[in-house]
Amino acid sequence: MAALKGLFCGGKNAFGVLSRRDFHRSTLAAVQLTYRDALTHAMDEEIERDETVFLLGEEVAQYDGAYKVSRGLWKKWGDKRVIDTPISEMGFAGIAVGAAMAGLRPICEFMTFNFALQAIDQVINSAAKTHYMSAGAIPVPVVFRGPNGSSAGVAAQHSQCFAAWYSHCPGLKVISPWSAEDAKGLLKSAIRDDNPVVFLENELMYGVPFEVSEEIQSKDFVIPIGKAKIEKEGTNVTLVAHSKSVGHCLDAAVALAKEGIDCEVINMRTIRPLDIETIEASVMKTNHLLTVEGGWPQFGVGAEICARIMEGPAFNYLDAPAVRVTGADIPMPYAKILEDNCIPQVKDVIFSVKKVLHV
Amino acid sequence: MVSVGMTKMLRLLGNLIRGGSSPAKAVVGSRNYADFASEASFDVKKCDLHRLEEGPATTVVLTREDGLKYYRTMQLIRRMELKADQLYKQKIIRGFCHLYDGQEACCVGIEVAIKPTDHLITAYRSHGYTYTRGVSAKEILAELTGRRGGCAKGRGGSMHMYANNFYGGNGIVGAQVPLGAGIALACKYFEKDEICVTLYGDGAANQGQIFETYNMAMLWKLPCIFICENNRYGMGTSVERAAASTDYYKRGDYIPGLRVDGMDLLCVREATKFAADYCRSGKGPILMELQTYRYHGHSMSDPGVSYRTREEIQEVRSKSDPITMLKERMLNNNLSSIEELKEIDANVRHEVEEAAQFATTDPEPALDELAHNIYCNEAAFDVRGTNPWIKYKSAS
Numbered sequence: 174m175a176a177l178k179g180l181f182c183g184g185k186n187a188f189g190v191l192s193r194r195d196f197h198r199s200t201l202a203a204v205q206l207t208y209r210d211a212l213t214h215a216m217d218e219e220i221e222r223d224e225t226v227f228l229l230g231e232e233v234a235q236y237d238g239a240y241k242v243s244r245g246l247w248k249k250w251g252d253k254r255v256i257d258t259p260i261s262e263m264g265f266a267g268i269a270v271g272a273a274m275a276g277l278r279p280i281c282e283f284m285t286f287n288f289a290l291q292a293i294d295q296v297i298n299s300a301a302k303t304h305y306m307s308a309g310a311i312p313v314p315v316v317f318r319g320p321n322g323s324s325a326g327v328a329a330q331h332s333q334c335f336a337a338w339y340s341h342c343p344g345l346k347v348i349s350p351w352s353a354e355d356a357k358g359l360l361k362s363a364i365r366d367d368n369p370v371v372f373l374e375n376e377l378m379y380g381v382p383f384e385v386s387e388e389i390q391s392k393d394f395v396i397p398i399g400k401a402k403i404e405k406e407g408t409n410v411t412l413v414a415h416s417k418s419v420g421h422c423l424d425a426a427v428a429l430a431k432e433g434i435d436c437e438v439i440n441m442r443t444i445r446p447l448d449i450e451t452i453e454a455s456v457m458k459t460n461h462l463l464t465v466e467g468g469w470p471q472f473g474v475g476a477e478i479c480a481r482i483m484e485g486p487a488f489n490y491l492d493a494p495a496v497r498v499t500g501a502d503i504p505m506p507y508a509k510i511l512e513d514n515c516i517p518q519v520k521d522v523i524f525s526v527k528k529v530l531h532v
Numbered sequence: 533m534v535s536v537g538m539t540k541m542l543r544l545l546g547n548l549i550r551g552g553s554s555p556a557k558a559v560v561g562s563r564n565y566a567d568f569a570s571e572a573s574f575d576v577k578k579c580d581l582h583r584l585e586e587g588p589a590t591t592v593v594l595t596r597e598d599g600l601k602y603y604r605t606m607q608l609i610r611r612m613e614l615k616a617d618q619l620y621k622q623k624i625i626r627g628f629c630h631l632y633d634g635q636e637a638c639c640v641g642i643e644v645a646i647k648p649t650d651h652l653i654t655a656y657r658s659h660g661y662t663y664t665r666g667v668s669a670k671e672i673l674a675e676l677t678g679r680r681g682g683c684a685k686g687r688g689g690s691m692h693m694y695a696n697n698f699y700g701g702n703g704i705v706g707a708q709v710p711l712g713a714g715i716a717l718a719c720k721y722f723e724k725d726e727i728c729v730t731l732y733g734d735g736a737a738n739q740g741q742i743f744e745t746y747n748m749a750m751l752w753k754l755p756c757i758f759i760c761e762n763n764r765y766g767m768g769t770s771v772e773r774a775a776a777s778t779d780y781y782k783r784g785d786y787i788p789g790l791r792v793d794g795m796d797l798l799c800v801r802e803a804t805k806f807a808a809d810y811c812r813s814g815k816g817p818i819l820m821e822l823q824t825y826r827y828h829g830h831s832m833s834d835p836g837v838s839y840r841t842r843e844e845i846q847e848v849r850s851k852s853d854p855i856t857m858l859k860e861r862m863l864n865n866n867l868s869s870i871e872e873l874k875e876i877d878a879n880v881r882h883e884v885e886e887a888a889q890f891a892t893t894d895p896e897p898a899l900d901e902l903a904h905n906i907y908c909n910e911a912a913f914d915v916r917g918t919n920p921w922i923k924y925k926s927a928s
Contacts, residue, residue: 176734227721253721258747261749264710264744271714274699275651275728277721279714300705306692308685311699312908343906343915351578451774457879484920 203386208350211357212318216280217394219364220246220254223278227264227366229256230282230319239284240320240379245482266292266317270299270369273315273339276366283319286335286373293338300369301344314367318360321373322348322416322467323505323516332505334468338413339371340445340477345399347445349373350447351419352380353383358396366398368391373444375416401448403455410461410526412450412477413440418498419515425522434526444474452478453487461529462487462495465522470499498525559836564729571595572865578797582789582819588806592798596867599858600798602644603677603868604876605637606855609660610712611884613828616659616676620832622890625676628703629690632660634827637854638761639664641800642729646808651719653699653712654731656691657761661731665698667826670885673891681894685901706739709758713745716756716817727755727811729804735766737780746784746817753816758784760821761794767830768839781821794822795852825852900924 206214219226232239233315234247234257247255258265262283269281283289289296300313314343322334340347346368350356356374363370388394402420410421412521419440426436437455456462462482464475475497482488482495541824548914571593577586613633619625632639639660642740646652654661662672667683668810675682683693691703699715712730719726732742737760749756760780764771771778781789788810792803800822807818825848836845862868903915915924 256752258742259747261741261748263741264713264748267707267741267745268717268748271653271699271711271716272718272721273714275715275718277718294704295710299702299707303700303904306684306688307694307700307905308687309682309905309908310694314908346907364854410849476639511849514564521576 194227194277201385204390205382206353206357206385206390207380207382207416208353208356208374209240209383211353212360212374213246213381213440214243214319214362215357215364216243217246217249220250222392223364225490226278226280227254227256228280228282229258229269231258231260231284233257233282238282238506240376242374242379243282245269262288262291263295267299268316269315270295270313273300273313273369274303274311278314278316280316280318280364283317285376286319287323287333287473289317289319289335292425296339296369296371297342301342303344305344312367313369314368316360316363316370316372318363318372319374320376320379323500323512324376326507326509326512327505328507329504333488334373334466334500335371336373336466336468339373339475340444340447340474344369345445346370346443347373348377348398349415350442351378351392351414351416351440353381353385354389354497355396355402355440357389359395359398359442360397362395366396370398373416373460378417378493396442399435399443399446399448401442401451402440403451404439404440405436405438407435407459409435409459410463410527410530411437411439411452411455411459412463412465412522413439413455414476415444415474416467418467421517421522422465422518424519428519428523429526432532434530434532436526441449441474447477447481449478449481449485453482453485456482456495457490457510458489460492462465462491463498463522463525463529464495465498465517467500467516469502470497471502473497473499475499493529493531496525496529538670549823568596568868569866572655572861574798574861574865576796576802577793579793579799579803580781580791582779582784582791583786584790586790587790588799588802594798594801594867599862599867600646600872600876602640603855603858603862603873605640605664605857605881606797607877608669608880608883609633609636609639609663610855611880612663612887613659615673615884615888617828617832618764619673619677619888619891625690625832626678627689628656629676630657630830631828631832632657632826634848635761635763635824636660637796637797637800637857638794638822638824641761642795642804645801645804646727649697650726650808651697651699651712651715651728652731653702653708653715653728654868655702655705655708655733655736657733658691658693658701658827661698662701664696665695667693667695667698669887673887674894676895677891677894678890678896679894681890686897686904692897695847698827706736706741707734708741709730709742710745712758713749713754713756713817716749716754717752717756720753725812727757727808729757729759731759731761732765733766734741734760734762734771734778734780734822735769735774735785737762738766738775743885744857746787746819749817750784750786753814755811755814756817757804757811758787758817758819760819761824762821763824763826765826765830765839768834770839779821781819784817784819787817788821789821791821794824795848795854795857796859797854904928
């Protein structure tokens with residue numbers, strides 16, 4: 174805890190802090206890496222690797238990032254590669270898209286995706302559609318990244334999940350990592366991808382440490398976009414989630430295992446393109462499906478998964494209707510008791526699994 | 533403005549057309565190019581300046597060679613746009629079609645003042661720029677008619693045509709301005725001495741994102757020429773009804789600006805040269821307002837007379853037409869002859885007819901390419917059609 178605090182407040186170089194931490198070390202060359210540091214490493218490595226990569230956004234340079242995700246980058250790379258913008262989302266998102274059209278690979282940070290609504294026209298109409306409209310003449314290799322979804326106590330205007338909004342649009346890729354491994358490998362892939370990518374982070378995940386292997390620490394570690402990962406294999410029910418909800422599903426799986434229910438937990442990693450094949454294969458094995466997400470239920474990520482399952486081969490393998498666990502259909506309230514009941518919790522997953530399995 | 537020699541020539545030509553007497557033919561035939569002047573000087577309107585000590589030159593030189601080139605280019609754009617009007621009324625062109633006739637001096641004047649390696653982006657009234665940036669009339673008309681030979685293979689239509697260093701053709705009013713500043717940022721980043729010309733209209737000039745862009749372009753000294761093509765009307769709303777300040781060249785505030793006669797190609801050329809030099813010197817962005825006029829309505833679905841008078845349109849046509857202005861300058865200063873220009877006209881007409889012929893006979897795009905190019909450099913994947921059993925292959 175103290176070490177984490179050091180990371181937040183220290184203003185120290187992220188890379189130096191790690192070696193001085195007293196985390197539990199496994200016997201292999203695995204190391205603890207926070208989701209946040211994974212993102213920092215990814216950006217640092219890609220800025221080093223490719224001279225056309227640069228970062229722009231509010232407070233990314235001299236403030237080290239509103240959520241410290243870009244800590245140390247400006248000091249290391251300077252004004253050309255890490256650019257502080259004024260509070261002008263529509264303007265700087267458009268500038269990022271234009272720069273991408275002209276051969277650069279910008280990383281455009283939105284302080285949260287709630288503010289990206291100001292700029293959403295540039296993401297959809299300028300970034301997503303241009304390669305298609307130009308019949309391949311103009312690629313747009315831009316990454317839009319920032320925290321998405323609920324935080325803690327930040328109320329309605331700062332808590333919305335936009336996964337469904339962006340995933341609705343062809344031409345975009347939409348990624349929602351859960352672990353440090355996801356964050357690092359997918360952000361590197363996103364930056365290397367020649368298409369516009371919306372990279373949805375989670376503020377509550379930033380400080381969470383994960384054990385990562387040597388392979389993940391390497392500068393060449395990338396994860397393919399569009400492929401889900403089975404975090405835990407199981408036989409009774411398929412749980413599909415993205416971002417923070419993956420952790421809830423794994424926690425629920427531990428609790429349910431004690432009651433003899435064996436869950437398979439799928440971490441979507443990418444929302445668009447959606448890896449329906451992995452989900453179908455799992456459902457054909459477990460015969461039960463539950464989707465879990467932080468966003469609102471109507472027209473959400475889970476709704477899309479259920480519709481596709483209905484239309485595909487896995488439908489005939491369902492022993493019960495597929496069900497969604499989602500955020501409550503309410504603008505996010507502030508008071509803790511109210512907020513806690515608007516965000517899907519582990520108990521919601523456990524309760525819903527038992528309902529689906531009729532136990 | 534017509535000289536004595538000209539009157540004589542016209543009379544002879546008249547005889548030629550009416551009955552073709554050999555003496556007239558002989559006179560016409562004996563005129564050769566050595567008789568023309570190689571260049572002439574002209575005075576152009578002084579530009580209004582904002583935060584600038586001095587402006588572009590007011591005496592400019594036009595060479596015969598350049599004059600012929602400019603004339604042909606403007607005439608081709610004029611004829612191409614009128615052909616598009618015709619095709620639209622025949623319902624061979626669909627959807628939106630925003631025509632540029634009347635504004636030719638702007639796109640041609642700008643292009644001849646910048647380099648092919650410079651960059652340009654504009655909004656939806658873009659056919660003229662598509663041409664000056666290097667796309668043939670054939671490919672433009674075929675894109676308007678939605679054929680596979682169109683410059684965007686029929687995917688984009690009127691508002692989404694692209695070329696090397698030309699980023700469209702953009703349908704969302706004002707959105708192209710931050711894009712242009714981003715392209716300028718890339719120019720500065722790559723240190724190749726290139727600039728970006730970013731155009732918008734008097735209507736778009738009230739978009740908030742343009743002011744956000746002014747701010748960042750100035751802060752970061754981006755090599756961007758912002759150009760407001762003020763044709764007096766944003767769709768059906770005149771500038772007086774849309775803007776508290778119609779001094780568009782001043783609305784960049786801290787960005788130096790100039791107001792330019794957009795009907796005079798030479799004025800546009802000089803001003804753009806001035807602006808390009810300014811940007812290339814690293815001083816940051818500059819703003820130009822081109823005062824111009826469109827003969828057509830906002831688009832093909834707008835007759836263009838409910839918010840302005842026919843008299844106004846007619847007055848601009850008779851007093852300020854950019855092609856007529858250049859033609860008269862050339863004829864009055866012995867840079868060309870009526871016959872030579874008429875030959876160019878005929879040549880242009882022929883090119884546009886051929887282009888239209890192609891555009892109406894080329895086949896439509898193949899359905900199995902419907903889903904191509906959704907992504908760039910992506911392995912082929914299946915794309916859902918209008919029902920779950922229809923799948924298209926998406927190749928990049």
